[in-house]
Amino acid sequence: MSLDRRIDYETHGFDAAEADADPLRQWRLWFDQAVEAECVEPNAFVLSTIGDDGIPDSRNVLARGADGQGIVFFTNYTSAKSQHLTARPVASAVFSWLAVHRQVKLRGQVERVSAAESDAYFASRPRNSQIGAWASPQSRVIANRSELEALVSSVEARFEGADIPRPEHWGGWRIVPEVVEFWQGRPSRLHDRIRYRRSETGSAATWIVERLAP
Ligand SMILES: Cc1cc2nc3c(=O)[nH]c(=O)nc-3n(C[C@H](O)[C@H](O)[C@H](O)COP(=O)(O)O)c2cc1C
Numbered sequence: 001m002s003l004d005r006r007i008d009y010e011t012h013g014f015d016a017a018e019a020d021a022d023p024l025r026q027w028r029l030w031f032d033q034a035v036e037a038e039c040v041e042p043n044a045f046v047l048s049t050i051g052d053d054g055i056p057d058s059r060n061v062l063a064r065g066a067d068g069q070g071i072v073f074f075t076n077y078t079s080a081k082s083q084h085l086t087a088r089p090v091a092s093a094v095f096s097w098l099a100v101h102r103q104v105k106l107r108g109q110v111e112r113v114s115a116a117e118s119d120a121y122f123a124s125r126p127r128n129s130q131i132g133a134w135a136s137p138q139s140r141v142i143a144n145r146s147e148l149e150a151l152v153s154s155v156e157a158r159f160e161g162a163d164i165p166r167p168e169h170w171g172g173w174r175i176v177p178e179v180v181e182f183w184q185g186r187p188s189r190l191h192d193r194i195r196y197r198r199s200e201t202g203s204a205a206t207w208i209v210e211r212l213a214p
Pocket residue numbers: 041044057058059060061062063073074075076079080081082138139
């Protein structure tokens with residue numbers, strides 16, 4: 001089934017004439033099609049940050065929403081990635097929807113989402129995930145798995161019978177893109193690449209849409 005869809009998309013291709021004027025709305029359309037095509041973990045994307053040593057550092061995270069401003073993900077604010085983003089608030093992201101032979105990459109600035117937004121998302125998470133957010137000192141060295149399990153037990157005891165509030169060290173980041181590129185695989189390696197570049201005119205963002213050679 002997915003393979004059929006991939007061939008459909010490859011045959012149809014992707015052209016600037018049919019691209020939405022807004023890259024985040026176009027991202028949402030492709031995301032919905034990735035879900036429909038049953039791509040594995042369609043929310044997952046590789047997030048690259050810049051380490052203190054100047055070397056890029058990458059890992060998967062899950063997109064939890066795309067609002068009018070950007071793509072939002074949640075994590076530990078003391079983690080390595082959050083330290084990188086605090087020191088250098090820029091990122092690159094790539095979604096790989098391989099079953100439909102598509103990739104979308106974004107580059108831009110990052111900002112923390114509001115405390116209210118992080119609170120709302122944290123409250124929607126399963127209790128075990130909430131406990132994990134309190135218990136895990138993400139990206140720190142720990143001695144062994146028992147140390148982690150002991151941390152989980154102490155958080156469980158602390159909040160027994162009570163709602164779990166969001167820890168201050170956990171919340172969302174928003175990637176506000178300046179460049180977004182949509183890649184659609186096509187036969188004979190003549191792939192479609194449609195790039196949006198942000199251009200500020202007055203207070204509103206407008207987007208320059210161009211085709212790139214594959
Ligand atoms: C599919 C997938 C999704 C993930 N989603 C998240 C996520 O949404 N937030 C998060 O903090 N870590 C997520 N992780 C774990 C990260 O890849 C990473 O191990 C962790 O955030 C620590 O990264 P850092 O040390 O570079 O900060 C995910 C891993 C995978 C494989």
